[in-house]
Amino acid sequence: MEEYERNIIPHIEAIYETFTELEKNIADYFIHYDGKEDLVSKKVAKRLYVSEASLSRFAKKCGYTGYREFLFSYQQGRNASPHPHASHHIKKVLNSYQELLNKSYSLMDEEQIIRIVDILSKKKRIYVYGKGSSGLVGMEMKLRFMRIGANIEAITDEHIMKMNSVLLDDECAVIGISISGKTEAVIESLKIAKKCGAKVILMTAHAEKQFLDFCDEVMLFALKENLEQGKAISPQFPILIMVDMLYSQMIQLDEYRRKMLHEYTLEALDER
Structure with missing residues (x-):
């Protein structure tokens, strides 16, 4: 586990309470994103019933110049850390610790x-x-x-x-x-x-x-x-x-x- 990924999810979680209700809806989407849907701004806006301008404001509140920069950082930070030889409950514990290590690196x-x-x-x-x-x-x-x-x-x-x-x-x-x-x-x-x-x-x-x-x-x-x-x-x-x-x-x-x-x-x- 020598490689750690910068992930913006912990930053979103840390400032979650500062978001408006609309922004919390956007934040929830990215926190729980399953990787199956296209993240192009038009499609995300339509999916969440928000405007593209709202996505841009959300991105800026997260510290980015706009949605495009936010999305690039978000996608770069997504990584899986499977443990193929462990049972389900052991994998869950190991993945939880790995997730917290990666988040700690992101927040450091x-x-x-x-x-x-x-x-x-x-x-x-x-x-x-x-x-x-x-x-x-x-x-x-x-x-x-x-x-x-x-x-x-x-x-x-x-x-x-x-x-x-x-x-x-x-x-x-x-x-x-x-x-x-x-x-x-x-x-x-x-x-x-x-x-x-x-x-x-x-x-x-x-x-x-x-x-x-x-x-x-x-x-x-x-x-x-x-x-x-x-x-x-x-x-x-x-x-x-x-x-x-x-x-x-x-x-x-x-x-x-x-x-x-x-x-x-x-x-x-x-x-x-």
Whole structure:
């Protein structure tokens, strides 16, 4: 699995809630497209009972100059990853993970990763807020980043999130993790953190304009149907991919020192 395809579906899913009802109808068509129908603009417009101008506006909202550029990118990104020797339920799991890996690659913004790591490396204290599966990712993030010298704490209790606000100032960074972007305790705590002068980073699967009012960075991770309920695979997986990217970049900032710190922490654990 060394080759990954840029796929625009995760971008469509990430900005889905910003679409009008008509645009959501178009988005649904491309998200669930089965590959059997012609995607020429006239035929798609007729099929969806929309105008070609609506298709063009949809394409521009997705970040393209027009429908033709959107369609080219969309078709380039479509790829199948069959597993011929696995049973049906195993194929389903493997394909789900492969899909999330490809989507993560599509959403990955290296410049943003560098910006976020720059924030984390300069702040004296880092706090990670999350509940449920997101909280477990926060705990994993704490354990990993502690090993390379970060002063980091993970908080999963909403009451402690509120109390923690008294410790926040401009020397802190606060990371909130919420798959839906609607976890009230996390979102409200991030708003408070911003008012306290902390740098605020939200990791989510949904992009909304309102996040920009209180977040310095919004880092998107991949989304899959029923991911939040964990029905098919662990909802932590796509978040951990992004955490690993941040971790890898942070090590590169001062590779020798951070690797030595990592070794020291492992030695300390062995001595117990």
